[in-house]
Amino acid sequence: MNPKIESFLEWQKSVHWSRVFGMGFFLVVLVSLCQMFFSISHYLQNEHQTQIKHVSIMGKPEHTSERQILKAIKQADLSRFFDLDVNQVQDLVIALPWVETASVRKQWPNTLKVFVVEHVPVAIWNDDLLLNSDGIVFQAPQATITKKLPSLFGPQGSETEALNTFQEFSELLYINNFELTSLALSERFAWQFWLANGINLNLGRKDKLKRVQKFIDMYPYMLKRKDAEVDSVDLRYDTGLAVSWKAADLQDLQQKNYKQKSKA
Numbered sequence: 001m002n003p004k005i006e007s008f009l010e011w012q013k014s015v016h017w018s019r020v021f022g023m024g025f026f027l028v029v030l031v032s033l034c035q036m037f038f039s040i041s042h043y044l045q046n047e048h049q050t051q052i053k054h055v056s057i058m059g060k061p062e063h064t065s066e067r068q069i070l071k072a073i074k075q076a077d078l079s080r081f082f083d084l085d086v087n088q089v090q091d092l093v094i095a096l097p098w099v100e101t102a103s104v105r106k107q108w109p110n111t112l113k114v115f116v117v118e119h120v121p122v123a124i125w126n127d128d129l130l131l132n133s134d135g136i137v138f139q140a141p142q143a144t145i146t147k148k149l150p151s152l153f154g155p156q157g158s159e160t161e162a163l164n165t166f167q168e169f170s171e172l173l174y175i176n177n178f179e180l181t182s183l184a185l186s187e188r189f190a191w192q193f194w195l196a197n198g199i200n201l202n203l204g205r206k207d208k209l210k211r212v213q214k215f216i217d218m219y220p221y222m223l224k225r226k227d228a229e230v231d232s233v234d235l236r237y238d239t240g241l242a243v244s245w246k247a248a249d250l251q252d253l254q255q256k257n258y259k260q261k262s263k264a
Helices: 003-014 017-044 066-073 086-094 159-174 208-222 250-263
Strands: 054-058 099-107 111-118 121-125 129-132 151-153 180-185 191-195 200-204 228-234 242-247
Touching: 054 066, 066 086, 066 111, 086 099, 086 111, 121 159, 151 159, 159 180, 159 191, 159 208, 200 208, 208 228
Parallel strands: 054 111, 121 151, 151 180, 200 228
Antiparallel strands: 099 111, 121 129, 180 191, 191 200, 228 242
């Protein structure tokens, strides 16, 4: 046999064909992946395909319109899906006066989803600010508020204490047929309450609960005076109280006298 043929047959026997075919398959897969990568890269570089085309607003905000939210979002660069910074969009939405929190996420291929949570106003703070249900101060237009809110006053940092005090004593007074509409905490930490019937309660710095209960217990006796109405009650005394009176409304006084005569 020809020596060259014999040498070729010996070489063929020594070759691991499984490895050769395996290496060939690997190279084919590698080339295919490279082609796929470059195709996807080319696709993503197309600005028209990757820009934000749809914005979905969720959360049912009451005081912030969809137009206001979209206007805020459009301050960000929406031209490229992957380059869009959702944290920037979130900050832009939260900067709106009524928005407390917002979450933003991208949805492939061209949608931005924004979930908005607004402040829930529970009181007016120092005339021009608002308090939410967590005792957090925020500033927002009050024109969209439909319900009447209590007015709370106090130094900076006392917002939560003022709100908690209002909620506590509002319930106590309500079950005794009084409506607490306003309160104030002074710089010296003295409390004053205002009721819907116009009466001002001066409570001082301590024993608020005890002093309010004293007013509730003594109020029926104050009503016995027919020619004047209670204007304010100073409850800072340990053993008593001081009542300031105002002239009774003539029409109310006549109505009371008429009712008494009718009963007689």
